[in-house]
Amino acid sequence: MTKNGDPLLDENFLTLNQFLANHYSFSVQDSHLVFNKFQFLEAKKNTLLHRQHEVCEYAYFICQGCVRTFFTNRKGEENTRYIAFENNFVSAFSSFITQTPSLENVQTLENSKLLKIKQSDFFHLVNSHPTFSKLYVHSLEQAQVISTWRLETMLSMTAKERYRDLLERMPQIILRLSNKQIASFLGITQESLSRLKAQK
Amino acid sequence: MTKNGDPLLDENFLTLNQFLANHYSFSVQDSHLVFNKFQFLEAKKNTLLHRQHEVCEYAYFICQGCVRTFFTNRKGEENTRYIAFENNFVSAFSSFITQTPSLENVQTLENSKLLKIKQSDFFHLVNSHPTFSKLYVHSLEQAQVISTWRLETMLSMTAKERYRDLLERMPQIILRLSNKQIASFLGITQESLSRLKAQK
DNA sequence: AAGCGTTTTTATCATTTGTCAATGTTTTCC
């Protein structure tokens, strides 16, 4: 799975390594233990990593690229719930946590380099490994902060206000992704977004 | 703080006791340890338990009544993020977790009986007490499931569809609360809600 | 029961956003 025997010598594992070391002070032997559970995966743009209605088996750490999670509603429209770039974990977390069928899809939006980990391995690490457990709890807390922000913008702002807010908070989304993806994230149509931008 | 020396003899602690025993298999001595950190509090309808921009010091377990969290935006409108009834914890969690100033208020919507716990005591229990830690993680996970649902409804449904969905999912909100509160939760004006209901 | 404040409903009009269709632009792929 890695280019050679030792994960630590692989540049993609190095990304994860730096992330763990910077944010969670993982030691070298901690990291080795953790890395053994991850598999490297290169995925082209628009690859579906997980399909809705299935039980989500994997979480992904993004070394490079971009991944979103989205629903498709009755009308067949796609609504994007979450977009993640480098140095973040992404998954259909509700399903990943509860091992029940998911409501959402997981898909790359750019050619991406990923490290994936199986659900059972992930929670084995959470339960046996205090530092990894801290990472998990912290991720849950962060997810809550982001959800709360998103919900607040949807409850209180017009589409134009949401666009401006997004430009401040997550400029990467606007700089790196297509209007179609931005509109799906803002909860409006492409046409509406196009008009917002024209108005400035 | 309790009506007599032993918390277990107090009917309000009994509510918490049953909750902990049913969902997290707390033992009797576990429960005693936990109860010592809680204080009973009776709060009239519309009491502000926490004010936005301040650091949130307490989490509340609801024995009886109803509590919401809400923002006030630039225009002075209130947007309700979360509504909880009996047997749930409620707080301005982002602030409670990070001990930074909160963006939201916490307020009773009915006369309520509450058990409150200080932030430091709460996280001391989380860190020292595996069962309580499980409760915390489970709460975070649940919060994520609810946030995801709310966000999905806001992204993909009209106000009328959201109302119907709410009626199915959380009928208590519609049965027990005023239109003003329901509208604030749905992210619409009272007038719009009134029209929706008239259309049926 | 009367009166007063609050909440809910109704009506009118303005604004925002969606829908559909046409056209122009960019990307992809052979």
Add this chain to the structure above:
DNA sequence: GGAAAACATTGACAAATGATAAAAACGCTT
């Protein structure tokens, strides 16, 4: 490099929701 597909813009119109104001219903107090 060129055809096909995907994406972005624009316009005309429709639908949903907000703003404001007024009337009706409700609940509480005396």
